[in-house]
Amino acid sequence: MYGSDRARQMQIRSGADGKIAVGDDGMLPADPVHPGADLTGINDNWWVGLSLLHNLFAREHNVICDGLKARYPTWKDEELFQHARLINAALIAKIHTVEWTPGILGHPALDFSMHANWSGIPCRVLRAVLGKNSEAAFGIIGSPTDQHSAPYAMTEEFTAVYRLHPLIPENLDVRRLDSTEITASDLVKMQGPASRKFMQTHGFANLLYSFGTAHPGAIRLHNFPNFLRRFTKDGQPLLDVAAIDIMRDRERGVPRYNRFRELVGKKRVNTFEEITSIPGAARKMRAIYKGNVDRVDLMVGLLAEDLPEGFGFSDTAFRIFILMASRRLKSDRFFTDDYRAEVYTNFGLDWIHNNGMKSVLLRHMPQLGPALEGVNNAFAPWNVLRG
Template sequence: MTGWFARRYGALTEWVDRRFGWHRLPLPLGLAVLVGVRDTLRRENLHDAGGRPAAAPFMAAYTTRRTADGAWNDLDDGAMGMAGARFGRNIPIGAVLTGDARDVLTPNPRTVSRALLTRHEFRPAPTFNVLAASWIQFMVRDWFTHGHGPASSAWSVPLASDDAWPGGELTIPRVLGDANLHSHWWDGSMLYGNSAAEQRAARTGVDGKLRVGPMRPVVDGHDPTREPGFWLGLLMLHDLFAREHNAICDRLRGEHPGWLDEELFQRARLILAALLAKIHTIEWTPAMINHPTTVTAMRANWFGLAGERVRRRFGRISSSEAISGIIGSATDHFGVPFTLTEEFVAVYRMHPLMPDDFAVRAAADDAAVGSWTLRELSGPAALAVAASTRMADLFYSFGTAHPGALVLDNFPRHLQEFERPDGRLVDLAATDLVRIRELGVPRYNAFRRLMHLEPVESYAELTGDAALAARLRAVYGDDVESLDLMVGMFAERPPRGFAFSDTAFRVFVLMASRRLNSDRFFTRDYTPEVYTRVGLDWVADNTMTTVLLRHHPELRPALRAVANAFQPWRRTDN
């Protein structure tokens, strides 16, 4: 929708949403409201921060393949979305906060961590599984990283007299800058790397295949298993999808026996990236926001409201993304060069999903295999656990266990006192707060206003819990405007079926579709000529369940009658 009608429709749907709530409406009306909300966000909440590196010279091969660093996805603007481009914004540039010391350290992030985020008792999320928690980290490793500045440049966080933080001093390294060191595109870079050197190291050089192992090999002395955030769940998914890439190569080689290593690799990469995007869109996201309206909306993003059966039988029946989906539609940047945004990064800080303790059980009969803490599964230690434990048992254990709920008082203990591979001790809860503040993302109420939501008038209105409201007031004072975005989102009462807040959902409404709309490999170039007919069929025919069963068929009993692999699996003890 464009022009006068679109603005009037957007104003109407915003009023309806504020008055009734989209999630309280019947499904057709709820969808109609979300369409209007998304169109308003597309017009008013995409802002270019500029600052892109120079792309390498164009080569004809780039018309049908993804580059290592994300350059030349847009053939008219080669640097758009490439690694090293600045993050964009979902708020006007003038609304970005300065990130000075007073803003970043007030209220004290360590105080907030200890008083409002500490997990005293694990609070599970019963409707999805730990595999879903692993998945989002796997995706984030593809989507973004700011990097870290030098150790000499750090925020020094004052400690309370009763804080027993080891060493008596808490420092939080500053971010390196406001550029994304990864490609902004949804291109599987966690498997393939973001540079030609990383890509060469990841490949075998034979039949287009990847090396199968815990992570990409060491490149220029950089060991991915020693990056902060590496743990067993990341290792498992890296192994699974490296194998899936190789299975795609085998299928392509059978169909095209004359193709050499480079052609097989490039086509398989396209196909796997699309499969990852599909799994995230129609499986992971509906597991996390399991409301009838959003489940329908996410499937419509991929297949259109005409549905999967029509898409598979007839292809696209309309140029409209609403009817036939975004996939294969016209590429659209909505007037703003594509990037991921700082606000997108902020709402994906979901560390409470991680349990502190993991029990591993056998896929065959649910018998106990072993137990480890999150600390014991993090960093290079994860390699030893993976080497001594059957991968099918690990997936079974993650599939049948619950992650943590995204609420206050549920931040993993092992992440509040986490030793990085370089030996630095960090409170990741305090670090998350500092990151959001120093990157200029507004506080909770200001953020809601900028995303076309009503601000809350009080802590009691936000939480519906007098005791929790009193605890928030004790930390933030009487001024609800000072409430941190992350704390507000964890305190908020979400829509039915939602794992996260409606505030966070506003960024997803906008960016979940934008990442597809802007990428020509999901839109105008989603064709047999680019992917091959076999490649398009591979994406259409596969799900997270089929990928798991292809490489670990012994999981079949646990996945029997499970509609979505990110929801709890069937235990095999009965």
């Protein structure tokens, strides 16, 4: 949302009170360079889903600016912007850790562990015994920074297990908050140059509601969205994203599925049937890989692998997820050594602690209240209203 360089950051700012520039309708303006995209930090591969999140958290940034200005009236535009950016980014990291991840990995133990990952196990005795530097007792946030022998980076292994295109459905039921009207729309018609027009046609609140009541695709074999297997973009040649996903792992040296399992501490498999119980999948893999189970591509194995109860993706992938989720926090000084009032302000720390995805949604779109009533995790399905 904020871009990766100072020049882009200055383009998206309003120049007053630390705020991001928005139009009279409260929405991000159009990017004059990329037709159909919003003017935001990074808008490559733009589509309505990204637009919803960028618009939502741009509004959150601006509300945080209002809160900071009320408490620090002498602060200038730069101080307000940079503090709001820091607070907003930490809130997004918290939401990803304790809400999105348990939402897609629906198991009580996982929910408990991700909250512990962020803020520790809420047990007074444990905290007293282990002390303030214990991550088990107090979580990673605010603990000492540790790069674990190498500066943090998005590793090839993490990129490989995060190829989650099957989450994307072929189409979306666009619903209205004020009626039972449903309009089915192909996802290919709400991306690229068509993104802003689609948003303007259906409205910010209605599209948030539509995505909130939609279900993601299963991260399994035979569920890759067909429109991404014959995808055209900006005049480029026809793209088969499924084939590209596999080829990227091969050309970048990511181990095949069996060796990958071994490297993350799992037992190697000797037969295709050990990988999966999906009907017919073992037979197809045997034919494609000429009977050699060691040749199964990582992505194919991950999509075929039988899942733990409640999990939305494989245990093999999860081992990389939990490692990188922890490292992402532990190696960043703004979540560790500098997660303190002198950097964030007391207001900022309170904002992060007291908010989550549901409160953000309701703050900026209170008309979503009935859809979110009784919903504890905003990444779980919302209530479908009857008009």
